[in-house]
Amino acid sequence: MPSYEETIEVEVPREEAFTYVADLTTAAEWDPGIRSSKRLDEEPTRVGSAFEVVAEFRGKPQTFRYEVLELDPGRRLVIRGESEKAISDDTITFADAGGKTVITYGSVLRLKGLLRVAEPFLGGTFAKLGKEALEGLERTLASR
Numbered sequence: 001m002p003s004y005e006e007t008i009e010v011e012v013p014r015e016e017a018f019t020y021v022a023d024l025t026t027a028a029e030w031d032p033g034i035r036s037s038k039r040l041d042e043e044p045t046r047v048g049s050a051f052e053v054v055a056e057f058r059g060k061p062q063t064f065r066y067e068v069l070e071l072d073p074g075r076r077l078v079i080r081g082e083s084e085k086a087i088s089d090d091t092i093t094f095a096d097a098g099g100k101t102v103i104t105y106g107s108v109l110r111l112k113g114l115l116r117v118a119e120p121f122l123g124g125t126f127a128k129l130g131k132e133a134l135e136g137l138e139r140t141l142a143s144r
Helices: 014-022 024-030 113-121 123-142
Strands: 003-010 034-039 050-057 060-072 076-082 086-097 100-111
Touching (some): 003 123, 014 024, 014 076, 014 100, 014 123, 024 034, 024 050, 100 123
Antiparallel strands (some): 003 100, 034 050, 050 060, 060 076
């Protein structure tokens, strides 16, 4: 299974960074691999909140339905996105570090059905997409 984990430090208060990221409607603002994201229920984000996220993978749109599985406000967010072809399990943690916020983003991708045979070949592509997303998040939070 392709997986990715990276940590960034931002000069934004932890609670502010968490609130921004936990509202998945902001994903298209910072992740170049996301075409659009919309909330499927009412605010605020809580366990069970759902979002429709259209990602671009190798030039093709993939629509995922993301659901918040765990939420520890200001500290930890666990989400699962499922499309027709794949499942993405993401864990995002937030910690204070000397006036900065440390964000660790981890993701595991599982392909469905016969597509699973391609998983061993997707590691590099998945890591590249994850790195671009975190770089985008770092830039976006820095400009807030």
